[in-house]
Amino acid sequence: MSEDTDVLIALVSSQLNRQSDVDTILDALVQSNGDPQAAASLLNEQANPKSKKRKRAVGGGLHGWLDKDKSPKVAKKDDALPSRSTVTDVSSSTKPPSKSSKPASTAKPVVDLMSVLRQPEPTSPKKKKPQISPLTLSSPAMIAEHIPCTLHTSVLPPKLASDLFYTMLTKSKNWQRNKWWLFDKVVESPHRTSFFARKTDGVNNDESWQEVAQYWYNGRPTAPPETFPPEMEAACSIIERVVSDQLCTRKRFPLEWAGGFGVGNEDLVWRANVAASNCYEGRNESVGWHSDQMQYLGPYCTIASLSLGTRRNFSLREVIPTQEAETRRAQTFNIPLPHNSLVIMHGSCQERFKHSIPPQTSMDLYRPAYPPPPSLQSSNSSSASNTGASTSTSPNSTSTTTEPSNCRINITFRFYRPDFKPDTIPKCKCGIPMILRPDMKGTIKRFEEQEQPQSEQKGKGKDKVKELAKDEEDKELGKPVEDKVQGEEVEDRKGERETPAYTYVKRTDKYWWTCYAGAQNDGKGCTTWKVMDFDGEGRGPAVCQVEGAKCIE
Ligand SMILES: O=C(O)CCC(=O)C(=O)O
Numbered sequence: 001m002s003e004d005t006d007v008l009i010a011l012v013s014s015q016l017n018r019q020s021d022v023d024t025i026l027d028a029l030v031q032s033n034g035d036p037q038a039a040a041s042l043l044n045e046q047a048n049p050k051s052k053k054r055k056r057a058v059g060g061g062l063h064g065w066l067d068k069d070k071s072p073k074v075a076k077k078d079d080a081l082p083s084r085s086t087v088t089d090v091s092s093s094t095k096p097p098s099k100s101s102k103p104a105s106t107a108k109p110v111v112d113l114m115s116v117l118r119q120p121e122p123t124s125p126k127k128k129k130p131q132i133s134p135l136t137l138s139s140p141a142m143i144a145e146h147i148p149c150t151l152h153t154s155v156l157p158p159k160l161a162s163d164l165f166y167t168m169l170t171k172s173k174n175w176q177r178n179k180w181w182l183f184d185k186v187v188e189s190p191h192r193t194s195f196f197a198r199k200t201d202g203v204n205n206d207e208s209w210q211e212v213a214q215y216w217y218n219g220r221p222t223a224p225p226e227t228f229p230p231e232m233e234a235a236c237s238i239i240e241r242v243v244s245d246q247l248c249t250r251k252r253f254p255l256e257w258a259g260g261f262g263v264g265n266e267d268l269v270w271r272a273n274v275a276a277s278n279c280y281e282g283r284n285e286s287v288g289w290h291s292d293q294m295q296y297l298g299p300y301c302t303i304a305s306l307s308l309g310t311r312r313n314f315s316l317r318e319v320i321p322t323q324e325a326e327t328r329r330a331q332t333f334n335i336p337l338p339h340n341s342l343v344i345m346h347g348s349c350q351e352r353f354k355h356s357i358p359p360q361t362s363m364d365l366y367r368p369a370y371p372p373p374p375s376l377q378s379s380n381s382s383s384a385s386n387t388g389a390s391t392s393t394s395p396n397s398t399s400t401t402t403e404p405s406n407c408r409i410n411i412t413f414r415f416y417r418p419d420f421k422p423d424t425i426p427k428c429k430c431g432i433p434m435i436l437r438p439d440m441k442g443t444i445k446r447f448e449e450q451e452q453p454q455s456e457q458k459g460k461g462k463d464k465v466k467e468l469a470k471d472e473e474d475k476e477l478g479k480p481v482e483d484k485v486q487g488e489e490v491e492d493r494k495g496e497r498e499t500p501a502y503t504y505v506k507r508t509d510k511y512w513w514t515c516y517a518g519a520q521n522d523g524k525g526c527t528t529w530k531v532m533d534f535d536g537e538g539r540g541p542a543v544c545q546v547e548g549a550k551c552i553e
């Protein structure tokens, strides 16, 4: 996953003479082709047109700012990892120190990402277009109207939801924070995370799946990921049915998986074979704006995201194409996610929207309706008070008590496609598997139209590659997508649904393979890129390759 937009916003923000809101900074970044320094200059000049010279709100420039020893959350060099307090509504708690895993080299200081990202305070500078206030989508119908997602409340039997919550909460004590390189520092995610692989691949009952799945997890040999615990397995079967039923009411995207799911599962149109799980402890833990990497999921993936525990807001924000940037602004949508609710991120969500779990100023605690299952009672009762329930000492007793929890467990069920297996993923010059990202800006199309065929571009020299790399960098800021003519190919995704329809405007079905070494390899990567050639790479079967498929095109 990438936190790049947040990082760019923070970089701009750090160089402003006066603070600006996120939309204004995003606009400036778009106008500056993704260059944070240029964007900061632009905003500073707008704020003070007479002064040509840019003053810095924070001294020492970009690197000075990143290097500042002053930041209380930057770990000292020999502290491998920071430990910081989580502020909650009712109490504060000290986190257990997280364990270091990747990236391999952690000689550099480890920084909590949120200490690098500082949200600017809202101001009201002159704007070209009016801001659009965030909109809370409080019902399934509102959600379906505005975004390519559906919400399903009370999705699991209540006891199963409760047992799964306790199971994952207990496991989460050993989960780790993701780490990646940002400039010369290692930053870590402001939540703990883990990865699970199902017993089989969900298609061929493949016995060797577990072994393969370890490579699908992180691209290099480590311990295989944990298999789904029984409660997760039970939840997954229910969720597969919910998702499949939902997909049957929707038109499908041409490049979605259409290969089926093996004998006995012919009635399912979606399965999960892996799950990523996150634990957010307290109202400050979060995940920044990102779209999910799709190198194993393939294009137009469906992701089923289960929420357990405290209610948190899930935010989505569209990436606005450049040709529309003058006429409309992105809007932030907030969806409050209660315990035992499922958000399905449908095809085109990762292509068009970024999502996040923002920190909150307040948060209701979750009061479990059931005590922990007997097998977990001792581990929960001996745990820190902020990790969930406490129980009576008798493991078999039904007179256990439950205590409020400040944790949210998220499980995203995903389907790793057989046609995107690790041995099919191209490697960059650094020798590591590349990542797949949607061409949100239409850069590929622009080069295809304005320059020469893609095969000739590859050897076109540094400048061209640099330009492409730069385009790639700011792609997720929502710059150009010139490929599809405005107004045409506007399709109604209503299908057979009764709710108001989310309107799908076809924008892109192009994807980049790009080097990802920079995030994991001492901050150094190469500029290798190539356009995914779905047919040429032998991928599929996809919806568009199946006769008679109810396809969005
Ligand atoms: O916690 C959530 O609901 C979102 C998690 C997420 O975006 C992710 O794991 O990629």
Ligand SMILES: [Fe+2]
Pocket: 001, 290, 291, 292, 355
């Ligand atoms: Fe995500």
